Amino acid sequence: MQNLSQLTVGLGDRAYNIVIGPGLLAQAGDILGPIAADRHIVIISDEQVAALHLASLQTSLTKTARKIDALTVPAGETSKSMSVLARLLDDILALGVDRSVLLIAFGGGVIGDLAGFAAASLLRGVDFVQIPTSLLAQVDSSVGGKTGVNAAKGKNLIGAFYQPKAVLADTALLASLPPRELCAGFAEVIKYGLLGDRDFFEWLEANGQNVLALDDAAIAHAVYTSCAAKARIVEADEREAGQRALLNLGHTFAHAFEAEAKYDGRLLHGEAVAAGMGLAFDLSVALNICNGQDAGRCKALLEASGLPSGLSNLPAGRASADTLLGHMKHDKKVKDGTMHFVLVRSIGDAFVSGDVPPETVLALLE
Ligand SMILES: NC(=O)c1ccc[n+]([C@@H]2O[C@H](COP(=O)([O-])OP(=O)(O)OC[C@H]3O[C@@H](n4cnc5c(N)ncnc54)[C@H](O)[C@@H]3O)[C@@H](O)[C@H]2O)c1
Numbered sequence: 001m002q003n004l005s006q007l008t009v010g011l012g013d014r015a016y017n018i019v020i021g022p023g024l025l026a027q028a029g030d031i032l033g034p035i036a037a038d039r040h041i042v043i044i045s046d047e048q049v050a051a052l053h054l055a056s057l058q059t060s061l062t063k064t065a066r067k068i069d070a071l072t073v074p075a076g077e078t079s080k081s082m083s084v085l086a087r088l089l090d091d092i093l094a095l096g097v098d099r100s101v102l103l104i105a106f107g108g109g110v111i112g113d114l115a116g117f118a119a120a121s122l123l124r125g126v127d128f129v130q131i132p133t134s135l136l137a138q139v140d141s142s143v144g145g146k147t148g149v150n151a152a153k154g155k156n157l158i159g160a161f162y163q164p165k166a167v168l169a170d171t172a173l174l175a176s177l178p179p180r181e182l183c184a185g186f187a188e189v190i191k192y193g194l195l196g197d198r199d200f201f202e203w204l205e206a207n208g209q210n211v212l213a214l215d216d217a218a219i220a221h222a223v224y225t226s227c228a229a230k231a232r233i234v235e236a237d238e239r240e241a242g243q244r245a246l247l248n249l250g251h252t253f254a255h256a257f258e259a260e261a262k263y264d265g266r267l268l269h270g271e272a273v274a275a276g277m278g279l280a281f282d283l284s285v286a287l288n289i290c291n292g293q294d295a296g297r298c299k300a301l302l303e304a305s306g307l308p309s310g311l312s313n314l315p316a317g318r319a320s321a322d323t324l325l326g327h328m329k330h331d332k333k334v335k336d337g338t339m340h341f342v343l344v345r346s347i348g349d350a351f352v353s354g355d356v357p358p359e360t361v362l363a364l365l366e
C-alpha cells in the first residue's frame, strides 16, 4: 500500500486509526480486515455518493464481510434530522441485524454525523467506521466522535459523543466532489491554521490553491495536518470540557446563520464557518485583543479560497442582529446563561472567552 499515511487517535481502549491516501477505497476490505472480517456490514450513504462510489466500496468489502447491505438517504443537510434518523434506524433493524453488525458511514459530514448517531443508539450502541468522502469530512467531521442531528431549536442539538472504530480517508474520491463543496470543506482546513498553527496558516496562504486543485502532495498535507491537529485536541479533551471548544472557532456565528438559512442548501456549513471565522476576528479586533492586520490576512485567505469572510458576502442566513443573537443563545457553549466565544489573539492563537459583552456582538452583527 503506497502513499498512505496513518495517525492514531489515542483514546485508550477506544483508540482508532485514521488512514489517509489516494485509492484507499479499493483496499478498504484489507485495511478494515481485522474490524470487518466475517461481519454483517450495513453501509449508510447518501444518494449522490452512492451513485458514484458505492459499488467500488461493496466490491472491496466482499472478500472480508459475511454479508453487506446498503441504505441511502437524500443528499444534503436536511437528512440530518430526527425524522430521517428514525426511518434509518427502522430500515437497519428491518435487515435483521444484531449487536455484531458494523455500520459504515460512507459520505460527507451529514452521513458521518447521522450514521454515527444511529450507531450510538442502535441496540444501545454498535460499532461503526467512517469512510469520509467530502473534504470537510476528511479533515474534520469523521474524526473525534461528535455525532448527531439538527433540532428545531438549532444545529447539532441532539447527539452523542461516540467514536468510530476506524477512519479511512480516500483522497482520490475528492475528484468527484462539486467545487463549491470543496471550498466549503477548505474553510475547516483554514480553521486549523487559525486556531493553533500559524505555520500551517502561512503554508495555506502559499499552497491553498494547490489544495483546491487537488494536487496530490498538497491535499495529503492538508488532510494529514488537519486530522493530526484534531486528534491531539480530542485526545486531550474528548467531551469538550475545555480546549476542544477551540474547534468551534467561527461556529457560534455559523450555526446561527445555518439555522436562519433553514439547512436548505443555500448556505453550506463550511461557508457559514468561513463567515463566522471572519466575524470572530472582527470581534477580537473590536475587543482590542487582536490586530487588524491578522484579521485582514484571515479574510484575504478565505476570499481567495472562494469563501465568504463576513456578513457582507454571506450567501444566505442573514437576519436581524437580535434574531441571530437569539439563535446563539442555544449554542452548546452557553453556560449558566453566559455565551462563550472562541476569540483570537492572533493567527494561530485562539482561546475561549465567556467575557464578551452581548452589545459588542450585536454591534458587529448590525
Ligand atoms: N462531527 C463533527 O465533528 C463535524 C465537523 C464538521 C462538520 N460537521 C457537520 O458536517 C456536515 C457538513 O458536511 P459536508 O460538508 O461533508 O456535507 P455533506 O455531507 O452534505 O456533503 C456535501 C455534498 O457533497 C456530496 N458529496 C460528498 N462526497 C462526495 C464525493 N466524493 N463526490 C461527489 N459528491 C460528494 C454529498 O452528496 C453532498 O451533496 C454539517 O452537518 C456539519 O454540521 C460535523
Ligand SMILES: O=C(O)C(=O)C[C@@H](O)[C@H](O)[C@H](O)COP(=O)(O)O
Pocket (backbone or CB within 6 Å): 140, 144, 146, 155, 156, 188, 240, 244, 245, 247, 248, 251, 332
Ligand atoms: O469536533 C468538534 O469538536 C468541532 O467542534 C468540529 C466542528 O467543525 C463541527 O462543526 C462540530 O459539529 C460542531 O460541534 P457543536 O458541538 O458546536 O455542534
Ligand SMILES: [Zn+2]
Pocket (backbone or CB within 6 Å): 140, 188, 251, 269, 273
Ligand atoms: Zn464545523
